[in-house]
Amino acid sequence: MYEFKYHRPATVRQAANLLVKNEDAKLIAGGHTLLPVMKQRLANPPHLIDLSHIQGLDGIEMKGRSLVIGATARHAEVAASPIVGETIPALAELAGLIGDPAVRHKGTIGGSLANNDPTADYPAACLALGATIVTNKRRLKPEEFFQGLFTTSLESDEIITRVMFPVPKKAAYIKFRNQASRYALVGVFVARRASDVRVAVTGAGSDGVFRVTAFEEALKTRFNSKVLDGLSVPADGLNSDLHGSAEYRAHLISVLTRRAVDAANGKA
Incomplete structure (x- = not known):
């Protein structure tokens, strides 16, 4: 994998703001699509924004x-x-x-x-x-x-x-x-x-x-x-x-x- 910065927002608004502030950032939740591509060095997003810890988003x-x-x-x-x-x-x-x-x-x-x-x-x-x-x-x-x-x-x-x-x-x-x-x-x-x-x-x-x-x-x-x-x-x-x-x-x-x-x- 390439180096990237990991973000763990607490709300959807925070996640959206991170998308705006960080060019080429990618969202991740389960990661079954993005992570294999990153491991193969076919993608190198500089920022990963993890949605899996936002409460209420899995109801x-x-x-x-x-x-x-x-x-x-x-x-x-x-x-x-x-x-x-x-x-x-x-x-x-x-x-x-x-x-x-x-x-x-x-x-x-x-x-x-x-x-x-x-x-x-x-x-x-x-x-x-x-x-x-x-x-x-x-x-x-x-x-x-x-x-x-x-x-x-x-x-x-x-x-x-x-x-x-x-x-x-x-x-x-x-x-x-x-x-x-x-x-x-x-x-x-x-x-x-x-x-x-x-x-x-x-x-x-x-x-x-x-x-x-x-x-x-x-x-x-x-x-x-x-x-x-x-x-x-x-x-x-x-x-x-x-x-x-x-x-x-x-x-x-x-x-x-x-x-x-x-x-x-x-x-x-």
Whole structure:
């Protein structure tokens, strides 16, 4: 690693001020993305600002009709939370599928969203559930927040503080993961909401997480996997690498969407 200065703010305001005062500073919470890159000497931020000691930033609670999860809540905490399990069990299951136990006990939901890895799980949940990503400056919808591979609309002094998930009528997440990294080769989150149905896909898009509107329109007429018969996703615009071709990922999206709808309907 290169030399850096470590900061441990007590509040979000202090953290934001440190970002303003220290050029090229980086935020850290769980550190599962930034620290490996620093160890490989691929990044050398002069300042690290640790959010993990800010009290109240890791809370999980219901507020009105929304499940609110603090930015530094760890994946294991989301997976084990009775509140999450009761209100949006699909989200608890998603958190339990992230990485391995070491990753789940250190990685945070805010860090995952801020990094916006194209194979991460939480972006699919945010997009499918119509979450609101709250920062120290504003509130953002997923369509505004996610800007492409590893890119978000966060400003240089902006910090995610919490994520608000409206509770759906039904939801499920099905993931086909890379057996080595456990990232999503393809992950599909399906949510039946009060006014619509959303199908969000992670791991497959060359521009990051996206929705499959053709599947959504079909499922709005009847929330049953049989309505998807004959429908498919074009391979154009999908990732193709040594783990799977674009055509393979397109096929997986169709298969996993059907399984997710069945799971949301309580079918094995």
